[in-house]
Each structure stands twice: as C-alpha cells, then as structure tokens.
Amino acid sequence: MLTDFLRDQAFAVAWLALMASAWFGWAQEDPKPRLRGLLGAGSVLGIMLSLGFGMLVWRNWQTPTALDGRYWVFGMIVVAEAILIAVGCIVLARRGQSRWFGWWIGLCVALHFIPLAWVFGDWSYLALTAVQVAVLMTMFPSLRRGEYATSRWACPWVAITFLLFALVSGVILVSRYGYPL
Template structure:
C-alpha cells in the first residue's frame, strides 16, 4: 500500500488479511487433502494480520482518509462489485456452470481494484488488480478441461496475492510508522 493516509493503510492491511482468510477458506471447497494444512496456515496468517492491523486502524480512526468527501463513491463501487459478482454467479449457477463462480468473483474483485486505486489514491492497487486479472485470464483455458470447481485453483491464488500484498504493506507500515501500537 502506497498511501500517505495511515488509517487507510492499516484498514487495507486488515481487510486484505481478512480477504485472504475468505479466499483460502473458499478454496477448501474442493482442495486436495494435502493442500488443506497450507490453506489453513494461510488463513491463520491472514487472521493475525486482520487482528493486529484492525487494532491499528481503530486506534488511528480519528486520522484523515483518502475517502473523506467520497464515501458515497466508495459505497457505489462496492455495490456495483457485489451486484456484478452476484448476478454473474447466479447466471453461472443457472446455466450449470456454477463451478466457475470463484473465477468470476475473483475477476470482479481484481477489476474493482482499478477504480478503487483512484478513490483511495493508491496506485499499488492497480498493479495488484492487473496482476490478479492477468493470472485469472491465464488460468481460464486450463480450467476449462477440468471438472472440479475453479475455487480449487482460484482460491489459493487470490488468497496468496491478498496475503502477500498485506504482508508487504505491513512491512511498509511498520517501517514508516515505527510500529503498529
């Protein structure tokens, strides 16, 4: 995270830690048994980041945010993301292609990082979104020939990218702020 807004920085680390937990959890839907401990470890790491930086965010809540004066745009972006993910997933389910839901939701998440980067004044989110979308596009063709849920591959990829982004951001946070507490 490359932002001057400390509260936003802490929030993003906490949120990405939590989202890593969600993606690693979704991947357990259809993961091979020998992956499960690794996915669980990723979830624990994400949960630890969410807890520590959730605290950092709460203790800095009075500080400024890039979203000041633009909260309604942030809300609209999140609403569009949720609606697009839901409609696409329902369509896939009804057309008997429900195994693609994780891939679709991941693509919506990756795409939403681009306008989000402008709202929170952080270009690193563009890089993350482009890398995620590119990886998802590269995975689409090999996944077509499989019978299992796309969550098997997409979940770990999204979880790991969120976790790595959060870890790098946490290191930057600690370096610039002198600590979390």
C-alpha cells in the same frame, strides 16, 4: 499499499489479510488433499495479520482518510461490484456452471481495485489487479478442461495475492511509522 494516510493503509492491510483468510477458506471447497494444511495455515496467518493491523485502525480511526467527503464513491464501487458478482453468479447457476463461481468472483474482486486506485490515490492497487487478472486469465483454459470447482485454483491465487499485498503493505507501514499506537 502506498498512501500518506495511516488509517487507510492499516485498514487495507487488515481487510486484505482478513479477505485472504476467507479466500483460503473457500479454497478448501475442493482442494488437492495435500494442500489443506497450507490453506489452513494461510487462513490463520491472514486472521493474525488482520487482528494486528485492525488494532491500528481502531486506535487511529480519528486520523485523516482519503475517503473524507467521498465515502459515497467507495460505497457505489462496492455496490457495483456486488451487482456484477450477483448477475454473473445467477447466469452461471442458470447454465449449470456453478463450479465457476470462485473464478468469476475472483475476477470481479480483482477488477474492483481499478476504481479504488483512483479513490485512494494509490496506484499499487493497479499492480494488484494486473497480477490477479493476468493469472486468472492464464488459468482459464485449464479450468475449462477440468471438472472440479474453479475454487481449487482461483481462490488460493486470490488469497495468496491478498496476503502478500497485505504483508508488503504492513512492512511499509511499520517501516514508515513504527507500530503507532
């Protein structure tokens, strides 16, 4: 994340690392057995990174944020994302295609970073979106041919990109501010 707001950057690192942990967890729904250890390690790393930067958020909560006066915009984006996810999952479930939940939710989550780039004035979110969507679309044909849950490949991809984005953002934050208390 490339922002002038310490709190926003620390929150993004903590939140995306936590979400990486969750996506690594979901990836264990139907993984290749040899990948279980790596998926578990990714979850642990995400939690550790989230705790470290979560402390920064807590200690710097009173600092400025790009959301000042615009929390409602952020809330509307999240609500719109949740509605899109829910409607898509209902359609998939009714069609007997619940194995696509992982891919569909991953796509919706990736796309919600487009308006967030504007809200936070951080265009690095567009790069995250582009990378996530490009690979999710690339894996679509092979997922169509499979019989397994799409979480096998879509969820690790989302998790890895979140974790890498959080790590890079964390390095940028620490190099800019140190580990501010």
